[in-house]
Amino acid sequence: MRASRFHISTLKEAPADADIVSQKLMLRGGLIKKLAGGIYNYMPMGLRIIRKVETIIREEMNRAGAIELLMPVVQPAEVWQETGRFDKMGPELLRVKDRHGRDFIIQPTSEEVVTDIARQEIKSYRQLPKNFYHIQTKFRDERRPRFGVMRGREFTMKDAYSFDRTVEDAGKSYEAMYAAYCKIFDRLGLTYRAVAADTGAIGGDKSHEFQVIADTGEDAIAYCPTSDYAANIELAEAVALVAARAAAAQAMQKTPTPGKSTCEDVAALLGIPLERTVKSLVLATDTDKGAVIHLLLVRGDHDLNEVKAGKIEGMKDGWRFATEAEIVEHFGCKPGYLGPSGMNKPVRVIADRTVANMSDFVCGANEVDFHFTGVNWGRDLPEPDLVADIRNIREGDPSPDGKGVLAIQRGIEVGHVFYLGTKYSKAMNATFLDETGKPALMEMGCYGIGVTRILGAAIEQNHDEKGMIWPASIAPFAVVICPVGYDRIEAVKAEADRLYAELQAAGIDVLLDDRGERPGVMFADWELIGVPHRVTIGERGLKEGKVEYQARRDAAATPVAVGDIAAHVKAALAA
CATH class of the missing domain: 3.90.960.10 (YbaK/aminoacyl-tRNA synthetase-associated domain)
Incomplete structure (x- = not known):
């Protein structure tokens, strides 16, 4: 991609109503544009990141055996009334009427609709297990939308739903999704913890949140640095701090x-x-x-x-x-x-x-x-x-697994896996015929990832005073070439075009900044946007047979021989 053909729209200052770092940087970098409270246009730069996130999710979901479909954003109230959530969910559920006065909702999630699909399509135990997923727009009418894409009203989410014959089989589906989520967040390049969590409004019996570690996170996570124990602070087990009751030594x-x-x-x-x-x-x-x-x-x-x-x-x-x-x-x-x-x-x-x-x-x-x-x-x-156990844990409390003491850190929830059991299949009579020919309720699981929320979480975890720092796997571009004097120095233009073509031919997602901007403008834009690798080509360096390479986190550029730069970039990407 050439910058002159792309849409780059950076700002020196964030709008005054931006709350947190990720929101400010996404607006300044031209990734999003606010349309209304909690509702954003995703601009070309931001959409490239979303598509890369979706690709990783799709690949790992497919690899885990899930099957993609697409459920509608607008859903009839009838299926939500079957489970009682049409009334119970409260004002976050956006209710609308069509021209005939019939009730519909703008979906915040799709348990009811996918259960309706299952009860119509799955008739026999031979058709199980099944796991359906989609990546779709969601809407929750937040009372006070804030923090940009972190707590918006409209967002994109991947939600998956497993259907099984038995509790044991449902446990296997849950573990498969848990493992797939670990692979997804590993590939996204984010530092995260999978923590035991409360099931909340969705319900169910078993739950884990995937929390991206960030000082600005809304959630507090309790974990043991010397073991694998981790839990949302709301669920973290608090052991007795007095081992045994001592004999009375005072009179009341x-x-x-x-x-x-x-x-x-x-x-x-x-x-x-x-x-x-x-x-x-x-x-x-x-x-x-x-x-x-x-x-x-x-x-x-x-x-x-x-x-x-x-x-x-x-x-x-x-x-x-x-x-x-x-x-x-x-x-x-x-x-x-x-x-x-x-x-x-x-x-x-x-x-x-x-x-x-x-x-x-x-x-x-x-x-x-x-x-x-x-x-x-x-x-x-x-x-x-x-x-x-009715109290909050505190830092320094013994870990429930007996392997150390608890520490507390902040996190941003970007994924959640639930074992639902028969909560929805019972309410909606989603049954199948078992091996004996008798009807049995399907055991269900639910698995969500906040696709657009990942953008905000990644920035909150990876930024500095200059701007965003994207993990290479989801950066809008992996490499940017910054030729100084592209529009007026033939040698610079020729080398920039040559390197651009070579990296493109190698399958590298590279952008050539051919706008003819001054070095300070180019560098400020790409540091703000957070492209992980930058190659600067200048007339003076070319005379010495050198160009400059700088990773986004590097304090200074490194001279590299012109003939070695492509291999150097490839090695940096591989690392």
């Missing part, structure tokens, strides 16, 4: 704590470590018989993990924080001095693993301006109704 006393309603203030007043206090959080679940109140206890220096709370038996169908009226009714006290002793009404007590092993601790006395000190389970309090 009701201690005045005037005006001290937080664990931090109480610990400071009593001159004790915060780790000896217990924090009380009151949650409620609504039932046909009224609200059920739950008292969740975590150590004073810990925080409740709301995702984990939602997985506790009796709270899986949804919970809320109790109202002040409900708290007063059950505890006889306003928040700030609450504890597990002396409640007015029965309350379900759920203790974090660490709290369950504590002794001689401090907790609220259910009376304003008072706390109990020297509290012990069994002697002063009945044993908790349930002991569960």
Whole structure:
């Protein structure tokens, strides 16, 4: 490709409403142009990157045995109503009506449609397993679209769906997709972690996120540097920090704590470590018989993990924080001095693993301006109704696999694999005839990659003060030739054309900047755009038989003999 025939549209400054590095650089580099909030035109430079990402995804999905099809962006409401998601999904689901008043949606994902395909097309166990995938436009009506392509409303996604006979077979499909995803992100040239994750709104029983490591990532990842353990912080297992409960050494006393309603203030007043206090959080679940109140206890220096709370038996169908009226009714006290002793009404007590092993601790006395000190389970309090992992992990906590301690880093989710089970096949009656001739529900898996989101994640991970730094596999061009004086120095033009033709003949994705721009303009453009390899050809260097090679991350250019430059570039690309 010659630059004069391509569309290059760079800016010196990013628009004022750009939020993060990737958005600023994509706009400045002419990869995207904003059309509306969260909606972008993908310009030729950006589209080249998208197509390269899609090619890698397609190759690995096909290699893993998945079959490509294409499902529509506009989908009838009826299939979404079968699963209940037409109403449950909320305002992110864009609902529209056609001229006849019939309801449709603009798809954010395609579980319902692909399940409809499966129930029509798959009749026998002999047709299984199957894995269908497509790369298609999606739309989620974000309340506050921001961060450019990272949290836009319209985006491109690869989603795949596996159908199997048994749970065991579905597990094999899941592992095959997990392995394919690792190959995809390896080929994309991104530093990533595959972490155990919550299944979220899509549902299911098993889930991993693929997180691109970046300091600006929205997600926190817990991992063990000395083992393979990694999990989203919402799901990371928090082990008990007290190995076993020690014998009581203090008497329980009701201690005045005037005006001290937080664990931090109480610990400071009593001159004790915060780790000896217990924090009380009151949650409620609504039932046909009224609200059920739950008292969740975590150590004073810990925080409740709301995702984990939602997985506790009796709270899986949804919970809320109790109202002040409900708290007063059950505890006889306003928040700030609450504890597990002396409640007015029965309350379900759920203790974090660490709290369950504590002794001689401090907790609220259910009376304003008072706390109990020297509290012990069994002697002063009945044993908790349930002991569960309900807290967030912290850096330095023991790794759940026992092979070190946990560290925390930021990540950007770009892929997610789910084992769905029969969540959708049951709702939509997607069955097949098994070996005995009886109908059985298909076991399903779901696997997504945010194609356009990868662009933003790659930039957040790979950039400097000059601009983007693309991994070679997805760069808009692998090599750019920058001839100084192309439009006026014949020797420069001749050598640039010769090298361009040789690299093209070798199958290298090369761009020749034949615009006749000054060196500073050329270099600034290609450093901003992030082409990984640059060859500069100048009159003075040619007189010495040299050209200059510089990788995007190199601090300075390297002189290379004219006759060796093609081989040098090929070696750099191979490396």
